[in-house]
Amino acid sequence: MRHPTEGVLRRLLDEPAGVADSDRAHVAGCPQCLRGLAAMRDDAALVDAALATEEGADVDVAAAWQRLTAAAPATGQGRAASPGADRFRADRIRAMLRRPAVAALAVVLVLSGAGAAAANDWLQIFRTEQIAPVSLSAADLNALPDLEAYGDVVVSGDGDVHEVRNADVAAARTGLEVPEVTTLAGGVSGEPVYQVGSQVRATFTFSAERAARAAAEEGETLPPPPPGLDGSQVRLVAGPGVAQVWASAAGAPALVVGRAVAPEAFSSGVPFATVRDYLLSLPGLPDDVAAQLRAFTADGSTLPLPVPADEVITSSAQVAEQPATVLATRDKTLAAVVWVDDGVVTAVAGSLDTDEVLSIARDLR
Amino acid sequence: MTTARTVLTMAALTLREASRRRVLLAVAVLTLALLGLSWWGFSRLAAESDSGGLTSGEARLAASVVLNIVMFGFSLIAALGTAFLAGPTLSGETESGISLAVLARPIRRSAVLLGKWLGLVVFGTGFVVLAGLAQCLVVWATVDYWPPQPAAALALLAAQTIVLLTLAVLLSTVVSPMASGVVAVGLFGATWVAGVVGGIGAALGNDGVARVGVVSRMLLPTDGLWRGAMHGFQDSTLVAGLGSGFDGHPFLSQAPPTITYLVWVAVWVAMVWGLAAASFVRKDL
Numbered sequence: 001m002r003h004p005t006e007g008v009l010r011r012l013l014d015e016p017a018g019v020a021d022s023d024r025a026h027v028a029g030c031p032q033c034l035r036g037l038a039a040m041r042d043d044a045a046l047v048d049a050a051l052a053t054e055e056g057a058d059v060d061v062a063a064a065w066q067r068l069t070a071a072a073p074a075t076g077q078g079r080a081a082s083p084g085a086d087r088f089r090a091d092r093i094r095a096m097l098r099r100p101a102v103a104a105l106a107v108v109l110v111l112s113g114a115g116a117a118a119a120n121d122w123l124q125i126f127r128t129e130q131i132a133p134v135s136l137s138a139a140d141l142n143a144l145p146d147l148e149a150y151g152d153v154v155v156s157g158d159g160d161v162h163e164v165r166n167a168d169v170a171a172a173r174t175g176l177e178v179p180e181v182t183t184l185a186g187g188v189s190g191e192p193v194y195q196v197g198s199q200v201r202a203t204f205t206f207s208a209e210r211a212a213r214a215a216a217e218e219g220e221t222l223p224p225p226p227p228g229l230d231g232s233q234v235r236l237v238a239g240p241g242v243a244q245v246w247a248s249a250a251g252a253p254a255l256v257v258g259r260a261v262a263p264e265a266f267s268s269g270v271p272f273a274t275v276r277d278y279l280l281s282l283p284g285l286p287d288d289v290a291a292q293l294r295a296f297t298a299d300g301s302t303l304p305l306p307v308p309a310d311e312v313i314t315s316s317a318q319v320a321e322q323p324a325t326v327l328a329t330r331d332k333t334l335a336a337v338v339w340v341d342d343g344v345v346t347a348v349a350g351s352l353d354t355d356e357v358l359s360i361a362r363d364l365r
Numbered sequence: 366m367t368t369a370r371t372v373l374t375m376a377a378l379t380l381r382e383a384s385r386r387r388v389l390l391a392v393a394v395l396t397l398a399l400l401g402l403s404w405w406g407f408s409r410l411a412a413e414s415d416s417g418g419l420t421s422g423e424a425r426l427a428a429s430v431v432l433n434i435v436m437f438g439f440s441l442i443a444a445l446g447t448a449f450l451a452g453p454t455l456s457g458e459t460e461s462g463i464s465l466a467v468l469a470r471p472i473r474r475s476a477v478l479l480g481k482w483l484g485l486v487v488f489g490t491g492f493v494v495l496a497g498l499a500q501c502l503v504v505w506a507t508v509d510y511w512p513p514q515p516a517a518a519l520a521l522l523a524a525q526t527i528v529l530l531t532l533a534v535l536l537s538t539v540v541s542p543m544a545s546g547v548v549a550v551g552l553f554g555a556t557w558v559a560g561v562v563g564g565i566g567a568a569l570g571n572d573g574v575a576r577v578g579v580v581s582r583m584l585l586p587t588d589g590l591w592r593g594a595m596h597g598f599q600d601s602t603l604v605a606g607l608g609s610g611f612d613g614h615p616f617l618s619q620a621p622p623t624i625t626y627l628v629w630v631a632v633w634v635a636m637v638w639g640l641a642a643a644s645f646v647r648k649d650l
Binding site: 099100103104107110111114115117118119123124125126127185186187188189248249252254255330331332333334335350351352353356 | 414416513580583626
């Protein structure tokens with residue numbers, strides 16, 4: 001049988017007649033319940049002692065009540081008659097405000113106002129963040145930054161990323177040695193799709209007037225351009241490139257192994273580094289354009305990282321006896337390793353671990 | 366007895382009551398069951414990755430979505446637990462006459478209410494933070510995924526619990542214990558659904574439907590806080606990569622809440638608590 005509840009035990013003290021025989025029989029033979037009953041008896045005795053009044057003390061409750069009821073209206077009248085009528089009015093207003101119905105009405109009014117404010121976009125609930133998605137695509141291999149807002153851009157060659165039949169065709173179209181992947185990571189299987197992109201060339205002529213207009217649209221003023229920059233030309237060259245893309249079982253690109261001629265910039269007059277650093281300092285330059293622009297150097301020596309630097313964690317490693325940059329998104333769902341060898345950039349990227357992309361990169365032939 | 370001591374005593378008594386009513390035990394057992402089940406689920410996800418069905422990145426992506434679903438489960442347990450605990454603690458004591466004995470002492474009714482509210486806050490937020498942290502550790506141990514902003518996310522989940530229990534306390538001053546729990550949980554669910562409807566409206570570019578979500582998040586801020594918490598459990602670059610078609614997804618969130626909204630939540634809690642106090646102070650016991 002289950003032990004009786006605390007309430008039943010207490011009733012054994014206060015109203016023994018109200019307890020069922022079965023409970024009474026159980027308690028009589030159960031050491032645990034007897035212990036509980038003894039504790040309750042001690043508690044009851046303690047409370048009785050604490051609340052006990054002195055023997056013989058006769059409290060006249062009726063007289064005390066009369067005194068109290070007589071005192072209450074007297075206090076009220078005294079207050080009304082007092083010269084502080086303003087204070088009395090203020091007290092009445094305060095008392096009215098404390099009424100639940102008035103308080104509820106006030107809350108409903110505030111809620112309606114806030115709801116209307118949010119519905120009309122006066123109050124933003126969520127911060128609007130422009131987050132550039134981190135993507136893996138063959139088109140990144142020969143992409144050029146969109147600098148139309150800052151000057152004239154004349155593009156020759158459209159990059160034309162398209163699929164080809166196999167590695168031999170890809171090598172013939174690009175003139176690059178297609179890297180052969182010997183080990184694949186877990187979740188990546190099957191044959192890759194080969195994509196090639198031709199060389200893209202663009203001539204960019206900086207226009208201080210157009211840059212000032214772009215800055216004005218952002219509500220800011222253009223920092224003074226370095227001397228000789230207005231009208232100076234930069235030639236940007238990217239590609240050709242080849243990419244092998246493996247899809248996962250879900251159909252998304254799971255692994256991309258790409259190789260391209262490293263992006264390079266040639267300038268006439270002002271050094272390219274000056275042009276680039278000035279452009280990067282301009283207000284309103286989109287993150288993805290800035291990331292692409294950083295990839296260009298005068299000698300093709302730095303790594304093209306077509307991802308915004310603040311969205312990824314970077315580290316360094318050695319691949320094929322070359323220093324390589326390892327990138328991983330903050331949640332570790334995407335990783336990439338990029339290195340440059342003799343003016344040719346190779347990248348291994350995928351929805352993988354950094355260890356997995358490094359292992360694939362080191363086993364390339 | 367000073368008001369501060371009354372408040373702390375009532376808070377401690379509320380926690381003791383929760384433990385005496387076996388609520389702590391029930392919640393602990395439920396949480397352990399959910400943690401165990403999710404451990405098994407996440408380890409299956411990791412096994413799927415090891416066997417070549419998913420890449421490690423895809424397994425983490427799936428884990429981040431499943432983590433949000435499990436966290437929603439925890440927020441639901443916290444919501445149900447606190448809503449049904451808040452009911453009996455106020456209106457139950459009024460019905461049974463316990464309040465008459467307690468409030469005959471020279472203590473303010475508002476201090477008693479604040480104490481009970483504080484006890485419930487400690488219970489609700491303690492549960493959400495402990496269970497949420499344990500869940501994050503389970504995901505980290507099984508799939509090697511750690512949320513980008515776990516502290517902010519857990520704080521927002523705790524704030525969501527506080528909002529709901531404040532509403533339940535207000536309801537318990539005017540209706541019966543059971544009705545207050547049912548109404549509080551019902552409103553919590555309705556706001557969540559309104560948020561999903563609003564998200565679908567935003568994804569489809571229908572302003573009228575999108576406004577349903579916005580207005581509901583102002584009237585009862587649980588869904589706004591929940592979406593903010595999800596943002597802390599998931600990397601926003603990942604959600605941005607999925608495209609605008611996923612805007613209305615109930616378990617993906619692109620943006621954190623604004624400071625203005627968090628201030629509104631604080632105002633909301635203060636306002637609703639004040640209303641509960643006004644109602645309880647005038648209540649005919």
